Amino acid sequence: MHDHSVHVQCGECPIRHRAVCARCETDELSRLEQIKYYRSFQAGQTVIWSGDRMEFVGSVVSGIATLTQTMEDGRRQMVGLLLPSDFVGRPGRSTAAFDVTATTDLVMCCFRKKPFEEMMVATPHIAQRLLEMTLDELDAAREWMLLLGRKTAREKIASLISIIARRDAALHVRKKAGVLSVDLPLTREEMADYLGLTLETVSRQISALKKDGVISLEGNRHVSIPNLDRLLEEAGDDSDGGMLV
Amino acid sequence: MHDHSVHVQCGECPIRHRAVCARCETDELSRLEQIKYYRSFQAGQTVIWSGDRMEFVGSVVSGIATLTQTMEDGRRQMVGLLLPSDFVGRPGRSTAAFDVTATTDLVMCCFRKKPFEEMMVATPHIAQRLLEMTLDELDAAREWMLLLGRKTAREKIASLISIIARRDAALHVRKKAGVLSVDLPLTREEMADYLGLTLETVSRQISALKKDGVISLEGNRHVSIPNLDRLLEEAGDDSDGGMLV
DNA sequence: GTCGTCCCTTGATCTGAGTCAAGGATCACC
DNA sequence: GGTGATCCTTGACTCAGATCAAGGGACGAC
Numbered sequence: 001m002h003d004h005s006v007h008v009q010c011g012e013c014p015i016r017h018r019a020v021c022a023r024c025e026t027d028e029l030s031r032l033e034q035i036k037y038y039r040s041f042q043a044g045q046t047v048i049w050s051g052d053r054m055e056f057v058g059s060v061v062s063g064i065a066t067l068t069q070t071m072e073d074g075r076r077q078m079v080g081l082l083l084p085s086d087f088v089g090r091p092g093r094s095t096a097a098f099d100v101t102a103t104t105d106l107v108m109c110c111f112r113k114k115p116f117e118e119m120m121v122a123t124p125h126i127a128q129r130l131l132e133m134t135l136d137e138l139d140a141a142r143e144w145m146l147l148l149g150r151k152t153a154r155e156k157i158a159s160l161i162s163i164i165a166r167r168d169a170a171l172h173v174r175k176k177a178g179v180l181s182v183d184l185p186l187t188r189e190e191m192a193d194y195l196g197l198t199l200e201t202v203s204r205q206i207s208a209l210k211k212d213g214v215i216s217l218e219g220n221r222h223v224s225i226p227n228l229d230r231l232l233e234e235a236g237d238d239s240d241g242g243m244l245v
Numbered sequence: 246m247h248d249h250s251v252h253v254q255c256g257e258c259p260i261r262h263r264a265v266c267a268r269c270e271t272d273e274l275s276r277l278e279q280i281k282y283y284r285s286f287q288a289g290q291t292v293i294w295s296g297d298r299m300e301f302v303g304s305v306v307s308g309i310a311t312l313t314q315t316m317e318d319g320r321r322q323m324v325g326l327l328l329p330s331d332f333v334g335r336p337g338r339s340t341a342a343f344d345v346t347a348t349t350d351l352v353m354c355c356f357r358k359k360p361f362e363e364m365m366v367a368t369p370h371i372a373q374r375l376l377e378m379t380l381d382e383l384d385a386a387r388e389w390m391l392l393l394g395r396k397t398a399r400e401k402i403a404s405l406i407s408i409i410a411r412r413d414a415a416l417h418v419r420k421k422a423g424v425l426s427v428d429l430p431l432t433r434e435e436m437a438d439y440l441g442l443t444l445e446t447v448s449r450q451i452s453a454l455k456k457d458g459v460i461s462l463e464g465n466r467h468v469s470i471p472n473l474d475r476l477l478e479e480a481g482d483d484s485d486g487g488m489l490v
Numbered sequence: 491g492t493c494g495t496c497c498c499t500t501g502a503t504c505t506g507a508g509t510c511a512a513g514g515a516t517c518a519c520c
Numbered sequence: 521g522g523t524g525a526t527c528c529t530t531g532a533c534t535c536a537g538a539t540c541a542a543g544g545g546a547c548g549a550c
Contacts, residue, residue: 067387069387069388069390069391071391071395071481072481073481075395076395077390077391077394077395079387079390079391080387090380098387117369117370117373120365120369120370120372120373121369124362124365124366124369124372125362125365127365127369127372127373127376128362128365128372130376131372131375131376131379134376134379134380134383135335135379137383138379138382138383138386141383141386141387141390142312142314142324142325142343142386143314144390145314145322145324145386145389145390145393146314146316146322146324148390148393148394148441149322149393149440149441150316150320150321150322150441152536152537153536153537187496187497187498188497188498188499189497195394196393196394196395197537197538198537198538198539199497199498200498200499200500200537200538200539200540201536201537201538203498203499203500204499204500204537206499207499207500220497220498220545220546236316236317236318397506397507398506398507432526432527432528433527433528433529434527442507442508443507443508443509444527444528445507445508445509445510445528445529445530446506446507446508447528448528448529448530449507449529449530451528451529452529452530464516465515465516465527465528
């Protein structure tokens, strides 16, 4: 077991880090559990159905999964975006109305359910990690709520791009000649579900930001950010870019 | 220490329960901390400023507090509603951009900051409780996100009323002659901040629901629900009333 | 090649909720 | 009782984003 700073590449395994390498946490946990297995999913495949009883705690190793809620008439809202090293699951509990779906091809590392009590006692440092990560996610959810409730479409798009840039800092973002590049791992429709918009509005606002020189596109999925401060200003965030450097 | 089912009145203390009585948790925790103190706040008073370093973990004993985010230009979004027995705080961390404000007169029970590690080891059952409560809050935040992103104004109002009815099941809700009564602990403006609407729209939609016989008002703050299923249908929730009986 | 599919863009029009404005109800306090 | 403050309601108008509709580009299968 070792410590790292947040979002740094681990020397021992290929995946991105939180404060502690997810793979290492995984190993630790699975030693406790005696069982560990990897699961692969194809893009579009459902990982957990709403109403399912959670059978495992899992950590994303590679790929992207989304957590969505759907209303009876088909309106959908994304409520979670799972990138490598994120955890999901709450063993022994059904997860209300949330669907977890693979957006890209996905590999998850799973351990069988086990009540939290045992974990608390046996591996308190992992339990603590889990608590901190849950609190982080809660903070993120609260920023997301501000976005959904009060931001304009343009601000939403700018926010999404800066959120992805920030989260993927170590992985997908390149900095060439002072220009940040980000891969958007989502279709326009998925972005719309993330932001509480329609896909048409997403497309229009991306075009508008492009026309105004805030971003530039290379292909549909690749965004360059010539001026990060400008983007953050468009996003309506008062905070600065944080760890983006 | 003793266990109770969720939202049941405790025989030993005056406040509402989660799975474990908040007062008892408080006592347990403060024994560990060696320090416990109560703080009173007047309605409208700020409990924690955004950017503050959290100095304590606290549990609401009586009254209501709200957690809000504010943008530079004054747009506000409520992101948390703290009723008796709810916890707040993340010792040693600044809480990003969230303001905690007393909405009614408020009593909180606080313990000084202490890193989580010590708690994990010393009182794992409390640590577990904290994790479960955080996960519950995350689930609630995700439902809230669906509300903010995809529901109409009318659905938002109906949802809010049913959420309050559900949360306050043991406390404020009376059932007379088959009719549920709920006290709305929020002004129209606070409801608007909760729902991502303006106060005018809140007022209009409440009037509309009243005209359509979904609810009836006695004074501004008191709502009667003649037919809960009807209200839930208006809210767009597919799930039933849950623990509301 | 061309056919089909998926994803994206753009235009025209509509509408739900925001904005602006006026006034009513309730309550505390003098 | 009157006065002010706070909270709530309602109306008229506006506008951001949804809806409806058409078409374009990329890519794989045959």
